Amino acid sequence: MDVLILAAGFGSRMGDLTKNIPKPLLSINQKPLIAYTIELIENLPFDNIYVNTHYQADILHRFLNQNYPHIKISHEVNILGTGGGIKKVQNQDICILNIDNLWQPKFKLEIKNAISFFQKNILIENLLLVHSKSNFFDLDISDNSVINFPPVKKNTQFQGCHLLRNGALNLYPEIFDIPKYWKESSQEKKLYGFETSILNPHIGTRELYLKYQK
Numbered sequence: 001m002d003v004l005i006l007a008a009g010f011g012s013r014m015g016d017l018t019k020n021i022p023k024p025l026l027s028i029n030q031k032p033l034i035a036y037t038i039e040l041i042e043n044l045p046f047d048n049i050y051v052n053t054h055y056q057a058d059i060l061h062r063f064l065n066q067n068y069p070h071i072k073i074s075h076e077v078n079i080l081g082t083g084g085g086i087k088k089v090q091n092q093d094i095c096i097l098n099i100d101n102l103w104q105p106k107f108k109l110e111i112k113n114a115i116s117f118f119q120k121n122i123l124i125e126n127l128l129l130v131h132s133k134s135n136f137f138d139l140d141i142s143d144n145s146v147i148n149f150p151p152v153k154k155n156t157q158f159q160g161c162h163l164l165r166n167g168a169l170n171l172y173p174e175i176f177d178i179p180k181y182w183k184e185s186s187q188e189k190k191l192y193g194f195e196t197s198i199l200n201p202h203i204g205t206r207e208l209y210l211k212y213q214k
Contacts, residue, residue, distance in 0.1 A: 001115065001163075003046040003095040005037050008054035008076050008085055015206045022056040024099050025063060028203070028212050033099055034060075038068055040103040044111060046095065050074050052085040083176040087169040093118070098160035100204030102212055110196040111161060117194060118163045125190035126182070127163040131199050132156040141193040149179070149186040156193060159200050 011023030018026070024034035034051070041049065052074040053060050064071050074089045086096055095111065110129060118127045128147055130139060132155065139158050140151030172181060185191040203209045 001046055001093045001095060002048045002050060002089070002091075003041055003044070003097065004050040004052065004074075004086060004089055005034065005097050005099065006052060006082060006085060007034060007060065007099050008052040008079055009099075010055045010079075013205045014209060017206055017209070018055075020056075022053075022060045024051075024060055026209065026213075028102060028209075032063070033102075033203075034063075035067075036103045037097055037099060038071070040105070040108055041095075041097070041111070044108065045115075047092070048072055050089045052076055052080075052089070054079045078175075080175050082178040083169060083172060083181055084174050086164065086178065087172060087174065090164070090166060090169065092166045094164050094166070096162050096164060098204075100202055101160035101200040102203050103200050104198050107159075107161075107196070107198045107200055110159075110198055114161075114163060114194045114196075121192075122165075123190075124192045125165045125168050126185055127192050127194050129159040129161045129196050130156040130193040131159055131196050134199055136202075139193070145192050145194070146189055147182070147186055147191040147193050149182045149191060156195075157199075157202075159196055159198075160202070 007024040011018030025032045049071045051071055054076045114129055134157040137154035137157055139156050140148040140153050141156045
């Protein structure tokens with residue numbers, strides 16, 4: 001299994017904070033957001049670590065090459081969307097991580113458990129890690145753990161991490177966003193949630209980021 005960190009976005013929801021710096025390099029407690037993400041997946045059994053880039057890519061490339069030379073960069077000259085970015089690098093089962101969460105170190109064990117569950121349940125095509133004891137919900141999960149997308153009743157929160165079976169995106173175009181796939185795989189009952197005990201705060205907007213930034 002490989003892992004992809006989604007870092008190609010424009011960071012538009014951050015407003016002027018990303019005028020001169022890509023969102024992955026914004027810092028909390030003097031540590032860039034992407035460093036939290038990379039540290040989370042260190043020592044997990046991934047064959048390759050990918051980071052996709054687009055907006056202000058040169059700055060991000062320098063940081064990655066200087067600090068994490070083992071990481072493979074997937075540069076998008078024209079932005080491919082979240083789905084297209086995944087499809088570009090995928091050649092086996094893959095774990096996808098957003099840059100919009102403040103990752104908690106203990107979530108590493110949750111990812112390991114989710115990978116084990118995913119590998120044992122081969123009929124599940126896409127497994128979303130969720131947390132149902134939050135005060136904010138953005139997904140709809142049924143009693144049998146099937147994700148209904150788009151959500152009818154929001155009762156759980158996506159934790160910014162999901163596992164995707166190899167070949168799941170073969171019939172999709174080169175440029176698209178992953179919610180298009182989620183909608184269609186949900187209709188076929190191939191989209192599942194995996195309950196986690198750790199909440200990774202969402203910090204993908206200017207307001208939420210400044211709440212945690214020091």
